[in-house]
Amino acid sequence: MKISEKLDRVRPAFSFEFFPPKDEAGVERLFETVAALARYNPAYVSVTYGAGGSTRRLTVDLVKRIKGEAGIETMAHLTCVGARREEIAVVLDELREGGIDNVIALRGDPPKGQTTFVTHEGGFSHASELIGFIRARYDFCIAAACYPECHPESTDAASDLEFAKQKVELGAEVLVSQMFFDNEHYFSYVERARAAGIQVPIVAGLMPITNLSQIQRFAALCGSTLPKPLVERLEAAGNDLEAVQRIGVEHAIEQCRGLLERGVPGIHFYTLNRSPATVRILDALLAQ
DSSP: OOHHHHHHHOSSOEEEEEOOOSSHHHHHHHHHHHHHHHTTOOSEEEEOOOSSHHHHHHHHHHHHHIIIIIOOOEEEEEEOTTOOHHHHHHHHHHHHHTTOOEEEEEOOOOOTTOSSOOOOTTSOSSHHHHHHHHHHHOOOEEEEEEOTTOOTTOSSHHHHHHHHHHHHHHTOOEEEEEEOSSHHHHHHHHHHHHHTTOOSOEEEEEOOOSOHHHHHHHHHHHTOOOOHHHHHHHHHHTTOHHHHHHHHHHHHHHHHHHHHHTTOSOEEEEOTTOOHHHHHHHHHHHTO
């Protein structure tokens, strides 16, 4: 089923992001995480996509396996990094033949060791180009990324929003936000998006905090900010990992409650292939 349809029918719509593990042991752990989260009836799960051929292959295999074995709707990530149009078409053909109905089209980050994105010969420079290519040839439900606090490479909020609008005009049916830690960033973005004519569902993306240095690194890479009072609480916890995780879970629960109360169409958890923090958050929400 297409995710755009599920978001119309399922409330609350929770979803989870995973990445392809590096070895078979990692795959086993991933499916343990999938099993732990399956009981929360996710609207869908997504699997990220790397620049290397083996990672692409694993993404395709994982989305098909999760849908086939766990019975959960899946969404495959697809990026412009290091691939010609013909190579991307081969991946899309295989996804379609494997019964996958959903993709999220992204430009993608520069490969490891590079600081800027370089368009591959015969490939795409922007997610909007990839979206137009997919929509012209396939019937997938296409999702795209949006940035409540602006993409790190954007010059300003207005141009950033215009890029999101282009994605929708070219065929994106759902927007999934980058992580944020203050709900007002999300709601302000939604308000501006609606004023600009963007009417598709805007799913809120959250990453539970389990490690301060790690989340600060991720936040810097994706243009997200951490509220000062939250950082101060985490810093005060020092090396007490359990305390850091408790604070992170408490903050995420508060965020989720605020989002749900104001009618968010879905919450997408960036899990890093681990379930404990997300399980604690969902248990607290569903116990209400």
